[in-house]
Amino acid sequence: PGTIETRAPGKLFIAGEYAVVEPGQPSVLIAVDRYLTVTLSESVGHAAGSVHSPEYGLIPLTWTRGDSGLTIDREHHPYDYVMAVIGTVEQLRGELGIPARFYDLRIASELDDASGRKFGLGSSAAVTVATVHALDRFYELGLTARERFKLALLATIQVSPNASGGDVAASTFGGWIRYSAPNRATLRAQLDDRPLREVLSGDGWEGFDVARLAPPHGLRLLVGWTGSPASTERLVGGVRRSRRDSGVDYPAFLLESRGCVDDLVSGLDDGDDDLTLDALRRARRLLQRLGAQSGTLIETDRLARLCDTAEAAGAAGKPSGAGGGDCGIVLAPADADLTRMLRSWESHDIRHLTLSVHPPEGSV
Ligand code: PMV
16 A cells, blocks of 8 residues: 655735634635645554654544444544544545545644744644645545635634634645635534535535735745744634624724735735735734734734834734734835844844745646
């Protein structure tokens, strides 16, 4: 039996964070050229299989023989996203009448630093996307990129019910994309009482949209890492609670976020760098206001410095993703002098990650 190796790129949000958790609200993301790799080998010696990762060590997979043939035991595994993917793909395999086989999965990641701290480049999404792809090839399911995205999102929302899936889309499709999410509550409800095949091809995907964007021509992308890992779940929870206490004018926030993303997309489409930079700066201000109104620390001191020094150089900077740490992004005119910015980053422990956009993978 052969070995299958798949890799999925990390991602960065460019704009539309927080708003994108609402179905149909647009965001912009990129995939970056740092990768998570899954190596799958058929296990012949022992009829069980395993998952192996630097984070969790070796986890044996256990299977149960039931009415519908072999099913994988999903309880009690710490590697949630991988287990959710395995459970989801195994269900589809069963529905398609393909016999189960055993396998070992090995996970290796470039999305953490040498001491295992996460950069915040979407390692959960990358492991989900790479595992879906590996199992797709192993069972010869012949899924399209769109179907792999949908499977990966259905697995993701079993672990993280409110996740927008923007990171999953960026990691699946590569390049620069505009993304808006389907209603995950609707999909989760369908998962409970419909065959997976039907959910995949059914009508629960309203609001989901992905489109390719032209990368900016005259702008450079720079990424700074704050070195502090942030909890997306905690931050999104904080904003959600404040919405209930009506600390935030949420409809206005959604409208303005859409405006920023639309202008950003127009700037990219028309090669209008000034519009692109202006939209990014407005997106930063919008997140600052959301943070202030909801009492959530989105723009930490280090992220503020990262962005302020970019703006002082005539560029635009913004926290990427939920904020609270992780990475910030900068778009800078090709002729901007970034020496002072980079020097300031260095003296404030903001690490300049040298990475590029991972190219688009086929059509969306
Ligand atoms: O912090 P990240 O990179 O995981 O991004 C979170 C982005 C949010 O919009 C705040 C949440 C989501 O699920 O999209």
